[in-house]
Amino acid sequence: METAREESARGSDDDAAQEDTTSVADVSVEVATVDATLNKLCRRYNGRRRRAKKIKKKNPILDLQNLAILITVVVFVIVVIMWSLLWVFIFRRESNSGVYFAGMFRVANVEFIPEYRHADSSEFVSMANRIQHVITSVYRTSSVSRLYKQTVISDLSNNNQGGVLVHFWMIFVVPHLKTPSVCEDCVSAILKDSVHMSLQNRSSVGFLQGLPVDIDSILVNVALRSDYSSTAVGSQCVDKLYAGVPDVSIPLNVFSSWGGLSCYIKLTSAPGSVIRLTVKSFRIDPSDCVYDALTVYDSLLPMRGMILYRVCESVSAPISLVSTSNVMLLSFRLTQGNKIFRGHFQALMEEQCMNTIALPAGPGDAGVITSPFFPSLLPRQCSCTWMFQMPSGALGVALRFQNYMLKLKDLQNCEHGWWKINEIIYCGNYIDYSTVFRIPAQNPEVVFRCSSRSADQSFNATYSSYNTSQPCPEGHFLCSTGLCVEKFRRCDGLDDCQDESDEMFCSKPPKICGGLSPLHPLYICNGETDCSSGKDEINCTQETSCSGVSYQCGNGACILKKNAKCDGLHDCYDRSDEKDCACGNPTASKRVSDSAATQQRIVGGINAMEGEWPWQVSMHFSGQMYCGASVLSDEWLLSAAHCFSKERLADPRMWMAHLGMLNQGSAKHVAEIRRFVVHEYYNARNFDYDIALVQLKKAWPSSLEKYIQPICLPAPSQTFTEGHRCWVTGWGYRSEQDKILPTVLQKAEVSIISQSECKRSYGAVSPRMLCAGVPSGEQDACRGDSGGPLSCQAHSGGRWFLTGVVSWGSGCGRPNFPGVYTRVAKFVDWIQRHIQNL
Structure with a gap:
């Protein structure tokens, strides 16, 4: 900067000298004395020098001013350019972010005319313009007036309640930062509040800028721009x-x-x-x-x-x-x-579903009641009333449902049907077995209301009379399901009641191995030698009547052997018991030392080995480990329904399956998900039917079979006695309080617990659940293990079977609160039906 200033000063002296030379030349033409001329030249020369000095003193200031102006101009230009770029690429884009809502309401006291069905008719245009103007007026004067853009009337339809049903679109132009100000509830509330102000005489019809609108019919939902453009x-x-x-x-x-x-x-x-x-x-x-x-x-x-x-x-x-x-x-x-x-x-x-039914006094089914529009699915809204008339006060009405049951309503809403029977409210639920609901009243009134958010399954029930003082015939046992079974079936090892109520709290049957009395069915051909003579495991391939504890061969014949599937012996005449047995046979690599195995414990677990549990899968949601699963085939996995049942978890595009993995992040194969098949009867309240199939987009390559293998599915008759040792695996938390997930796959040995003991711990345990754990609770599954396998061997060295799916429990590792698993044997037919049909 000093050099620049010196050069500037030198330039100013040169300019002054040039001016002096010019002045001397001019003097020669003047007529004056020498002294006067000299004096005049001196005055002029001195004046020039003083001005030159003044100029030299002012230049630095002028330069600073010029520099400041230049900088200001440059900054201004940059700001303008940046502002333009921000406007083009950000603010304009923000301002063009449209938020779309689809809505509907009923205009009362207006007659529908056929021309309203045609959007190009003058009548439609006139009515649509009127309604559009009203809605626009409401939102132009609301808190979101600056964001509101327009309303488009899509359709006008007649309505079974009278008047005109209006279907409309609303569009808001909203910067992303202000999106919450036009939330779905906010937009709906503005419309409802405008109507609510004019409600009179307990009527649901108010006035929206003079337009009679039914406030109960107003519904506004956020929609997609693609839906709007597609239906325009x-x-x-x-x-x-x-x-x-x-x-x-x-x-x-x-x-x-x-x-x-x-x-x-x-x-x-x-x-x-x-x-x-x-x-x-x-x-x-x-x-x-x-x-x-x-x-x-x-x-x-x-x-x-x-x-x-x-x-x-x-x-x-x-x-x-x-x-x-x-x-x-x-x-x-x-x-x-x-x-x-x-x-x-x-x-x-529209059906008027109201019937008066007179029942005969004699035994046997008297008729059938069905859901509205049977066999069609139930609509979202419906109502039925049945008034039964009995010939005697000693008789009541028995309703036998095929796939439905009624329970007293609790604090939760009824999701699958609302029932009022003699002023008592019940909720309906779908199941896969029969139940009988008994009404001990002579002339009961049964009222049913649809209560599902969408179309639901239909139902039917046979009705008959019964003796209120003796619901079941002599020599029969009354099940919790309402069914009546012979008393000799009580505690026989078979679920005759379909909810295990005939097998609950039974004393363990004695092992009578000698004498003429037959051995209890629980001990016959269960894979364990219960009698020293071994008579309980003799003639196990003998054909018998088909039941829940007999194995059914491919030709339909049943044998006594309960765990015949894939045991290495041809028990069925058609050898079907040894088909599809390329499963459950891991080839675990070198075993880790005990000292290393105990360093990372997960509720009593130890580190697994490479290839030890090749069917174990880690399910990742949005890149994070969330649940477990088991490999059933090269395309299908089995997991828990609760992992995918919520709306935000139901999108398969957000999930990835990590197969053949010991350490998190080291999967041999990572697969995208095609879809989930959640059991249709899954109950999110009690985790009943907590099972789901997972279909992969692409099959895993056969070259990875050393690390990835399917586990064997059990036969429906598979049974394990109390105390049978199994293993639960997963990457879940080590304890309830733990906040760090292990990186190495963990395994813990647990024992099968009797169903009676399981019910003593939890109460509400369905036949589709089983318990496994240890009394101390020190070995258990925990959060993050959900959907993973409970793997069991029928005998030492045999193949591994998927006996359970990690489902729920009271905390993790609590004493006397074992883990609860989905009983896979109850769902084998459901699994095969879905896998084979798709």
Whole structure:
């Protein structure tokens, strides 16, 4: 900087000298005396020098000012450029972030006219403009007025309650940081509050800017932009069909030409009717509704709160479902390929489900009651009332359900049917066995209400009379399920009551190995020598009557041997017991030393060895270990339903399966998930039917069979006596208080606990559960082990069977509170049905 300043000063002196030279030349033309001329030249020269000095003193300041101006200009230009870039790439994008809502409400006291069904009619346009103006006025004066963009009226339909049902879209332009200000509940509340202010005389109809609106009919759901654009007026993938005549079937066929698109079919019917849709066949790739799917809505817009039914896999047997009003929307999401839908729909007049039934005094079934629109699936809303009349006060009504049971309502809502029987409220639940519900009253009134969020399974029940003082015939035992079984079946080792109530709290049967009395069925051919003579394990391949404790061969014949499957012996005449036995035979590598094994304990567990449990799988959600699973084949895994039942956990795209892994992060194969098959009867409240299948997108390579192997599925008759030793494995926590997961696969040895003892610990334990642990609780599964295997060998050195799936328990490792596992033997048929059909 000093050099620059010196150069500047030198430049100023040169300029001054040039000016002096010019002045001397000019003087020669003046007429004056020499002295005067000299004086004049001196004055002029001195004046120039003083000005030059002043200029030299001012230049640094001027330079600083010029530099400041230059910097300011440059900064200004940069700011303008940056602001423009921010506007283009961030703020403008933020401001163009549309948030879409689909909504509906009923306009009361307005007559529906046929022209409203056509969006291009002048009548529709006029009514739509009026409603649009009203909604816009409400939101323009609300707290979200700056974010509100527009309302689009999609459809006007007639309504079984009278008036006009309005289906509309609302669009907000919202920066991401302000998205919470237009949450679903907030947007809905603005509309409801506007109506609520004008409610009078306990009526549900108020006025929205002068428009009579039923406040109970208002529903607003967040939607996707793709749904809005796909259903917009003029879309090439929206069809509208109308059923004006009841009971006339209108065909519906969709072919692969629709592939790669989201297409919609809007169905409406005459007032006072509902729509029954029948799906005859549907050919798609199963994928948990991620790629191919049919979603049926109880409205004319794709609203989450109005989903009636979803089809995520191919349909071969017909399915029918019924709407709650006279509108229905079919949403097809089809990827490329040979995809075909065949079905039809029809209008049905609303049923008045109310019957008076007179029962005879004699024994035997008197008739059948069914759910509304049986055998169609139950709609989201329905009601039935049955009034029974008995000929005598000593008689009551017995209802025998095939796959349903009633229990007293607790603090939870009824999810599968609400029942009121003689002023007592019950909740219904679906199961896979029969129950009998007895009503000890002469003229009971039975009221049923649908209570599911979507279409539910149908039900039927045979009704008969019974003697209230003696529900079961002489010599019979009354089960907790309401069934009556012969008393001699009590404590015979067979679940005759279908809930094990006939086998609970039985004393252990004596081992009578000599004499004429037969040995108890529990000891016969169970794989253990209970009699010193060995008579209990003789003639085990002898055919016997089929029951829950006999092994059924492929030809349908049953043998006494309970654990005949894959034991290395041909017990069945057709040798079917040794088929499909390439499973449960690990080739564990070098065993770790005991000192190393005890360094990382997980509720009494020790480190596993490489290849010791080749069927163990680690299921990762969003990159984090979340649950376990077991390998059943090169494409299928088995896990727990509660791992995937919640909505946020149901997307298979968020999951990865890590196979052939000993240390976390060292999997031999990592697989994407195609879909989950959660048991249809899974009960999230008590973990009943806590089982799920997991299908991989691609099979794991056979070259990894040293590290990855399936575990054997048990036979339905498989039985292990109390105290049988098994192993539970997983990467779960070491204790309840632990917050660090182990990196090495852990294993813990546990013992099978009798069902009676299990019920003493927990009370509500279903026949589809089993307990395993140790009395001290020091060896147990814990959080993170869910879905993993309980592996058992029928005999030392034999193959390993998947006896249980880690399900639930009271804490981890607590004394007298063993782990509770899903009993896999109860689900073998369910597993095979799904695996073989897909």
